[in-house]
Amino acid sequence: MNGSAVTPVVAGVSGSAAGSRAVEMAAREAAVRGLPLRLVHALQYRHGVIDQARQAGDLLRQARETALATAPGLWTTVELVEGDPVTGLLRLSRQAALTVLGDGSLGEQVCLPREATTVQVAARAFSTVLVVRAPAAPQGPVLVGVSGSTMSGAVLARACEAAAGRAVGLDVVHVGEVSQRVRVLEDVITSRALAYGVGVRFDVVAGDPAAVLRQRSREASLVVVGARGELPYHGLLGSVSQALLHHARGPVLVVRASRSAPIRRAAALVGLF
Structure with a gap:
């Protein structure tokens, strides 16, 4: 090569x-x-x-x-x-x-x-x-937090790919209330995970998103988040992404959507924090 x-x-x-x-x-x-x-x-x-x-x-x-x-x-x-x-x-x-x-x-x-x-x-x-991180990562699922806002499906694709590669499940968390939009989001995520041969757990919970995801990240083998903004050098990390980068026990994957394989926008329902 x-x-x-x-x-x-x-x-x-x-x-x-x-x-x-x-x-x-x-x-x-x-x-x-x-x-x-x-x-x-x-x-x-x-x-x-x-x-x-x-x-x-x-x-x-x-x-x-x-x-x-x-x-x-x-x-x-x-x-x-x-x-x-x-x-x-x-x-x-x-x-x-x-x-x-x-x-x-x-x-x-x-x-x-x-x-x-x-x-x-x-x-x-x-x-x-x-x-x-320096310590070995936990052997748990790949964790993704979703807000229901629209973005490229790059974060979801990367999370499914990582879960399939590690032979672990996908842990998807929405912090908020159950709504029709969230139900649609769950269906899209479940369908995408099945296409990768990955089992998925979708939870809707109440509380502060940073605190909830920080707690869930303790058992995650990988946490997948997105970088806000399509333009590198001007990119930002949301408050929850910053909290996970700071405190997550295992590795954190920060996905830059503009440099990821394109996903059809019809399936682009994974939210960024």
């Missing part, structure tokens, strides 16, 4: 425990999709620090070994970029099928740091972004 001619999965290499886990998950995602993996480390030179380039090279070599141990035979390249990691990852996300990075210990922060690399890349990348 000529890796340079195929859209890769891009993974940020940080040397942290979450970063190492991200490399593993990126290798699996690339192998499943038959895509090459590009491992990237951003080097910001600091005055007085010796052998920074060598240390960065060691990180990339270790990451490549981790990737190949996870997915033997995977076409894997490494790249060292100079400068701000946000700038580097956003640039590379233009040509990425998926961008994967560690969470930067977001769960240990009292408040979500808006300027953190993970938050900036998740909100502004051109591609869908997978944010990975």
Whole structure:
């Protein structure tokens, strides 16, 4: 395979425990999709620090070994970029099928740091972004929260694809009241999940959406949310998406609809928070 001619999965290499886990998950995602993996480390030179380039090279070599141990035979390249990691990852996300990075210990922060690399890349990348935690993910279902508003079906498609790949169910939660629109939404989601061979649980519950989904995310193997706005660099994360990025126990997939496979709008009823 000529890796340079195929859209890769891009993974940020940080040397942290979450970063190492991200490399593993990126290798699996690339192998499943038959895509090459590009491992990237951003080097910001600091005055007085010796052998920074060598240390960065060691990180990339270790990451490549981790990737190949996870997915033997995977076409894997490494790249060292100079400068701000946000700038580097956003640039590379233009040509990425998926961008994967560690969470930067977001769960240990009292408040979500808006300027953190993970938050900036998740909100502004051109591609869908997978944010990975250091601890192993739970073995539960894939979780999606829906509001009933209209959007591209990319979030639902990604959630069904992920559930099928993990051989787990789909947990869909609507926080609000039962209505005719919600019943139609349930029918559409059930039909789409069945097409992927995925079992689905659809719940309508009362409460604060962020609190409800944060609680449900404790057992989820993956949480799927959407980035608000079709334009990268101007993309935003809704308040519930921010809460899940901050507190969800497992990995969070932030779907950029404009870079996902098109879904017919007739089935586009998954809501963004």
